[in-house]
Amino acid sequence: MKSALIILVTVIICGLGVGALTYPGHVFGSSDEDHHFVGAVGGDNSYNRGQEPEDWWSEIKHMHGHVGPWNVLGWRIGQAALRELDTKWGLHELDIICYVPIKTPYSCMADGLVIGTGNTIGRLDLRLAEVACMDLIQVCIHRKDGTGPVLIFQPRPTYLRHIDAPKPEELEKLSRECGNMKESDLFEIRRITTLKI
């Protein structure tokens, strides 16, 4: 009888433990506790009232301190992602992982992605992942709702070599050039059709 009671108590305690571990964490901006994503929830709700900067160049300069080809490249990729994945700036419907060596100027791309999409590191819908060298730089973007493909934005290696270690006096020229170049000369977009994550 006593051992049966111990088994019963053990089962209850284990059950509570499993429940606590699997209960979904708080989702910022969400009224849907069953949502699996723990970052910002996308959509046109009161948590997402940001406004796209009218002058992206000034906004990069204001936020980042300088405009350089690496952050303009991030901005171009962000804008392309909004278009390709059918969403708008600041709606937080995209999840972005930026794979770069964790040093400047490569990491400057991340701030361009912020200005280009409205996503931020603090809202967990833009994350940095470290890679060992410039040839492995890519940006992986998909919709949080799991619809549509996963897109890999792979900068052209020749272009990355062109902007590697820019001199301060070249920043403006390289940045303007990046803003005006044909998208396909800057990066390739690979589509991966996959199951919902």
Ligand SMILES: [Zn+2]
């Ligand atoms: Zn920079």
